[in-house]
Amino acid sequence: MDKKMFFGEYGGQFVPETLIPALDELEFWYNKLKKDDKFKAELDTLLRSYAGRPTPVYKAENLSRELGCELYLKREDLMHTGAHKVNNTLGQALVTKYMGKNRVIAETGAGQHGVASATAAALFGMECTVFMGEVDARRQEPNVKRMELLGAEVVRVQDGQRTLKDATNAALREWVASVETTHYIIGSIVGPYPFPEMVAYFQSVIGIEANAQCKELGFDPDCVVACVGGGSNAIGIFQGFLDNQKIEIFGVEAGGVSDKDGEHARTIGMGKPGILHGAFSYLVQTPQFQVADVHSISAGLDYPGIGPAHAALNDSGRVKYGYVRDDEALNAFKMLTRKEGIIPALESSHALAYVIENKEQFKGKKVLVNLSGRGDKDMAAILERGLI
Amino acid sequence: MRGFYIVGGYPDREQFKKCLNAVAAAGFEFIEVGIPFSEPVADGPVIASAIHEAVMNGVDIEAIMSDVREMKQKSPSIKATVMTYANIIHGYGEKKFSDDFGDILSGVIIPDLPTRMHSWMTDKGLSIPIIPFVTPVSRDEDIEAVKDTKAPFVYYISIMGVTGSDKKGAVNNKADIAKKLTSKPVVTGFGIRTKEDAERALNATGGFVIGTEVVKRQKDFSEFCKYIEQFR
Numbered sequence: 001m002d003k004k005m006f007f008g009e010y011g012g013q014f015v016p017e018t019l020i021p022a023l024d025e026l027e028f029w030y031n032k033l034k035k036d037d038k039f040k041a042e043l044d045t046l047l048r049s050y051a052g053r054p055t056p057v058y059k060a061e062n063l064s065r066e067l068g069c070e071l072y073l074k075r076e077d078l079m080h081t082g083a084h085k086v087n088n089t090l091g092q093a094l095v096t097k098y099m100g101k102n103r104v105i106a107e108t109g110a111g112q113h114g115v116a117s118a119t120a121a122a123l124f125g126m127e128c129t130v131f132m133g134e135v136d137a138r139r140q141e142p143n144v145k146r147m148e149l150l151g152a153e154v155v156r157v158q159d160g161q162r163t164l165k166d167a168t169n170a171a172l173r174e175w176v177a178s179v180e181t182t183h184y185i186i187g188s189i190v191g192p193y194p195f196p197e198m199v200a201y202f203q204s205v206i207g208i209e210a211n212a213q214c215k216e217l218g219f220d221p222d223c224v225v226a227c228v229g230g231g232s233n234a235i236g237i238f239q240g241f242l243d244n245q246k247i248e249i250f251g252v253e254a255g256g257v258s259d260k261d262g263e264h265a266r267t268i269g270m271g272k273p274g275i276l277h278g279a280f281s282y283l284v285q286t287p288q289f290q291v292a293d294v295h296s297i298s299a300g301l302d303y304p305g306i307g308p309a310h311a312a313l314n315d316s317g318r319v320k321y322g323y324v325r326d327d328e329a330l331n332a333f334k335m336l337t338r339k340e341g342i343i344p345a346l347e348s349s350h351a352l353a354y355v356i357e358n359k360e361q362f363k364g365k366k367v368l369v370n371l372s373g374r375g376d377k378d379m380a381a382i383l384e385r386g387l388i
Numbered sequence: 389m390r391g392f393y394i395v396g397g398y399p400d401r402e403q404f405k406k407c408l409n410a411v412a413a414a415g416f417e418f419i420e421v422g423i424p425f426s427e428p429v430a431d432g433p434v435i436a437s438a439i440h441e442a443v444m445n446g447v448d449i450e451a452i453m454s455d456v457r458e459m460k461q462k463s464p465s466i467k468a469t470v471m472t473y474a475n476i477i478h479g480y481g482e483k484k485f486s487d488d489f490g491d492i493l494s495g496v497i498i499p500d501l502p503t504r505m506h507s508w509m510t511d512k513g514l515s516i517p518i519i520p521f522v523t524p525v526s527r528d529e530d531i532e533a534v535k536d537t538k539a540p541f542v543y544y545i546s547i548m549g550v551t552g553s554d555k556k557g558a559v560n561n562k563a564d565i566a567k568k569l570t571s572k573p574v575v576t577g578f579g580i581r582t583k584e585d586a587e588r589a590l591n592a593t594g595g596f597v598i599g600t601e602v603v604k605r606q607k608d609f610s611e612f613c614k615y616i617e618q619f620r
Contacts, residue, residue, distance in 0.1 A: 001507045014474050016430050017502040017521035018548060020530065159436065165427070172429045177549040180525070275475040275500065276427060280508075288447050289479030290426040 005193035008315060010308030013192040015172070015278045022179040027194045029099050034201060039094065046090050050123070051080040053087075053205065057213040057368070062339040067355065069362040072221065073371040074210045074237060077344060083373030084206060084233045085116035089185055091202035093120035096183040103127040103182040107171040109136055109164030109229070110300035110347060111143025112373055113187030118152035120185075128152040131170040133162040136299045139381045161293055164229075164303045168277050188230025189307035192278030196307050200235045207240025210368060221368040225250045227350040228321065229265070229301035231310045233372035242318060251310060252354040254296030255323035261286075265294040267306040268314050268321040281308040297326035298346035300373075324353040332356050333375060334388055345373035346382075389541055389573045389595035390586070390619055391418035392602045393471060395435070396452035398424070398442040399607045405455050406609050407602075412463035414620055418540070418575075420497060420597055421456055423449055423472035430499035432552035434600045449480060453489050460492045467494040467540055469519065474500050474509070483513025495519040495539045503533045519543050522566040522574070531566050541573045542566045544593055546580075552600030553579050563593040583618050 005011050013023060033039040047053040055075045064071045076084040089106075096104055104126050108114030114130040121128030130147050134156045137144050147154050160166040168190075175184040189196040189203070214221055224241050226234035228251040241247045256264035264270060267282045274283035276291060284292045284304040296302040313319040324332075329346055332353035337343050344352065348371045355362055355369060382388055392411050397404050411419050424442040428435065456468050470493055477485050477498065495517045501509065506518050520534035523545045534542060544563040547555045556579075567574045575595035580586055589596035598619075605612040 001504060012508060013502060013505055014500045015502060016499055016545075017530070018523045018525060018545060020502050020504070021525050021527060160426070160440065169427055169429050173432075173550050176430070177553065177555070179548065275473070275478055277429075278500070280478075283475070285475070285479065288449070289476050290443055290447065291475070 007196070007309045008312035010273070010279065010281045010311040011193055011196060012280050013278060014275045014280065015192045016176055018176050019179060019192070023192055023194070025099065026095070029095055030194050030198045033095055033098055039098065043091055043094055046094070047087065047205065051086050051090060052078060054209045054213070055079060057210055057217065060340050063335065066339065067359045067362065069355070069359065069364060070366045071355065072214070072366065072368045074206060074368060076206060076233065076370060076372045077342065077348065077374035081112070081116045081119050082376065083112040083116070083345060084203060084236060085113045085187060086119065087205055087236070088187065088199050088202040088232060089113070089116040089120040092183065092185045092198070093124050093126065096126065097124055099183065101181055101183045103178070104185050105129045105131070105171050105174055105182055106185045106187060107131045107164065107167040108187060109167065109302060110298065110345070111136065111140040111147070111377060112300060112345070114152070114154070115143050115146050115150070117185050117187070118147040118150035121152060122150045129155060129174070131155045131157050131167040131174070133157045133164060133167045135162040136164065136167070140299055140377050142380060143377050163299065165291065165305070172277065188232040189235050189309055190230045190277055190279060190305055196279065196309055199232055200239065200309060203232050203236030204239040206233065206236035206370065207238060209240070210237055211240035214368065219366055220244060221247060222365040223248045223250065223362060223367045225252065225351045225354055225367060226370040227252045227301060227347050227372065228306060228310060229254070229303045229347065230305065231307040233370050235307060235309055237370040238313070238319065249319045250354060251319050251321040252350045253321060253323040254298060254301035254350060255325040256295040257326055262293040263295050264323070265296040265302055265304065266323050267304060268310065269323055271304070273311070276305040279308045281311040282306050282314070297329060298350065300345070300347040301350065322354055324350050324357055328353040328357050330387055333382070342371070343375040343379070344371055345375045346378045348372045389417040389575055390590070391416060391420055391575060391595070391597040392616060393420040393422060393597055393599035394606055395422045395424060395438045395442055395603055397447060398438050401451060401455070403606065403609065404452070407606055407612055408455060408459050409462065410613055411616060412459050412466045414616055416466065416619070418467040418469060418494070420469045420471045421452065423447065423452060423470055423476050425473035425476050427473065430550055432550040432600060434552045435603050438603050438606065449476070457492050468492055469495045469497055471497040471499070474498050477509065477514065482509050486513060486515040490516050497543060503530065521545055522562050524548060524560055524562060526562050531562065531569060534566065535569045537570055537572065539572070541575045541595060542570055544574050544576045545578050546576050547578050549578065551578055555579060567593060586619055
């Protein structure tokens, strides 16, 4: 068993034997392409001219005054398709092209990764099927429409809790059946090796860019904060700051409504190590080792697992993983909207809420929050439920 | 080798025991008992929905295994294997699972543990032989890696897909290569439905296992018996 598949003790390739040759092929191409100047230039051009990189680091003056800290936002919400997800889907679609495959599949929770995958597929002229839990499809209806407009087929998954976990199961099943012609664009730093490493690589642009931008503004942040579901936006921004031990780093999980079973999605906070979707990592599970039901107001964080890199960062103590509840995230959503004129995604609202709820701890500090996505997709559900 | 897969504890303990004992009493060579896991990613709709029902009703590993033990006492010649996902065995504890059930199990089938990950569990104390998989896309080195298996057979997944798929089995020589290399019987699974499919597999690789068609009948004992009878 190869150590390269692991972050500390987490990771691995817990998948059907049928997928092993495809994972080896992907590893081969990924390792080759990340050193290939032509590939890198092609991706860089796409990220700049098509997707909107670099995204700014914005000092939120109004909220800073309110909270008593210097609050900076890394504006991934300004990316094409509305979130950081497109950093990864453009990268993986380009890998798919080099591998000579012409069909991609994807799972999606909030729909952001599905839209970003459908977008990349449209751009590259590839066939695209997106798996989305029925519950998520309902709460993120505008994103379903967008995917369909972009030419993707959206499969509404009826199994289990009908959310992200079940969509991922369905995508894995489809991949086993079509692996010879199809690439599976996993949307987070989850799944079997080399996915966690590859997705982290494509998202590292967030942190590298943010680090350089902060330096240009003349400072290093004291704290970096990001929300964590599977953990791709978080690992993306963390990678720019992990080496600087003076910087405190926080991952924020979805606390749902309470710590009762089925009412939260606190994978690190309440889970224990287990195996889901190809990797050994923290997992919310029952005493009988079944994957437990989870809940979050935000579809993108409503997931019982977490990327193996975060499990390792938690155990080493380098990153502190906390949580906020649904209503605190909603409050942050409202505050950023009203005070700064930025409507954040409910996922990203969790990161912001953590700073708001712990403002004493952050007082006087320079705090960089990854604003991973914008909230247009959430507005219908929020208004419909009378939450604001 | 002729074998059947049934879902442990499904639809309830009594009915499961009856099905388990019927397979043993009919003189088949092996039985594959599924310990349900909530995320059955290698399974198609029929088995997945049976597993979901079982999970909703609560999975009791000790109860399933005590029924297997009882069956083994009555029919010691049948080989018993367990089919379950990696999280169940890891959660229970690789060593504890081996200590508790090693005496009654000839092997474990773990659909999300490919050959290269076997040592992850054996290093943690899993001493029951892990039944290795060969697939239509296995490369020479993948088959080479199962050469020294201590398992009673090699499991050949004959189709690219999940259990119960209606795709046609792949026609290539992977199963033959595995058979020669390991000198173990090769059991063909996934997509075997009829007596003809089973005979073809017996002739081609030396064994078959049927899951979906059996699980479909696990709620109706007389249908279950009627179905397995034709393979005697």
